Amino acid sequence: MTELKVTNVAKHFGRKNVLSGINVTFTDGQIYGLLGRNGVGKSTLLRLLNNRLLADRGQITLDGASVVDNEAAQNRIFLMSAEMLYPAEQKVSWVFKITKQLYGDFDDALAAHLVSVFHVDTTSRLSRLSTGYKTLVKLIVALCVPCDFVLLDEPVLGLDAPNRQLFYQELMATFTDRPRTFIIATHLIEEISQLVNRVVVIERGVVTLDQDADELRQRGKMVTGPAATVRDWLADVKVLRTNALGGVLAAYTLDAPLEKPLPAGVTMEAMNLQQLFIELTRKEDGAHAR
């Protein structure tokens, strides 16, 4: 099984320790949601995976071999980041051509399909493209490279809602045709929640959650009802946060016992991935971390 493995990785910038001991293994044929509050180090981790940055400590290996100064490994890992790394005066068609030269292959048929779906003018110079179209060009490249690991850092920046929807559909279609691993760092959690099958959360420099997305969804429940009854029923349950209104209490819980009968007047409903993420990464004082 192909594995991109991160062991005890630390990275600081100046006096700021961003990542302090990341341990996570990305395996093949998965779509990961890489989540974390602003500034927690998601882009930093993606850049380390892609060898654009060097770790202070720890190891990143692809199938057992370090990714550092390893051209063969780097040819299998592609990072689409927020920056536009191509010269502004070049045309869209040049970007596709140079990518093919760099990576040895390029899915021309898929690129032609995506160009048509998103109405990209391949004769246009990059400097002439709107923010959304620049993103679309980078996304087309990311979907057409022959890499086993495709890292997408805020992939839909600047895309309008219909194009975001189209992109998610196209991502699923190409993933089905050619399973590989996508690692998606985004704040639009609900939008990608149907795509991802694993969720990795970074907090305070470490991975605090690495779980199958369906399992995670099963764990989060909101329990609502008369305050005293809800508190009593939740005596042994992990409560992430409560919200009281009049005599009614809404409790965001993790691992509530589904087999335990609910008292009269108490309801339980699923939390979506976005709600779960918000509650899991909320600081105890109610303020958001960092």
Ligand SMILES: Nc1ncnc2c1ncn2[C@@H]1O[C@H](COP(=O)(O)OP(=O)(O)OP(=O)(O)O)[C@@H](O)[C@H]1O
């Ligand atoms: N080259 C750099 N030099 C100095 N500091 C940096 C550099 N790159 C990142 N940082 C700092 O490291 C921290 C983590 O940044 P990073 O971009 O990895 O976070 P992120 O989780 O991707 O954030 P966001 O969700 O806001 O995009 C931030 O405080 C950032 O300012």
